[in-house]
Amino acid sequence: MTSLGEAAKIDNGAMRTIAVVTMAFLPPTFLSAIFSMSIFNYTPSHGTEPSRWSVSGKFWIYWVLAIPLTCLIMATWFWRQKLKTN
DSSP states (O other), rough: HHHHHHEEEEHHHHHHHHHHHHHHHHHHHHHHHTTTTTEEEEEBBBTTOEEEEEOOOTTHHHHHHHHHHHHHHHHHHHHHHHHHHO
16 A cells, blocks of 8 residues: 555656646647747748748737746646645
């Protein structure tokens, strides 16, 4: 029984790590799906003109929404974890 309890404790730690990593990446992934990330533009080369990449001037909106949303979700998760332990 002791070894079973130890294995369950290790599994619990691994699941917690997976949950935290998922919460860190899920909000930005959700936002990128909404915006469809159509803010990048690739222009292939034509004759002597070289290929080039350009980024929309509104790319900052993604970060303004993704970072606070991620922080909010992480804070909510940590707060709920703290309530469970008390």
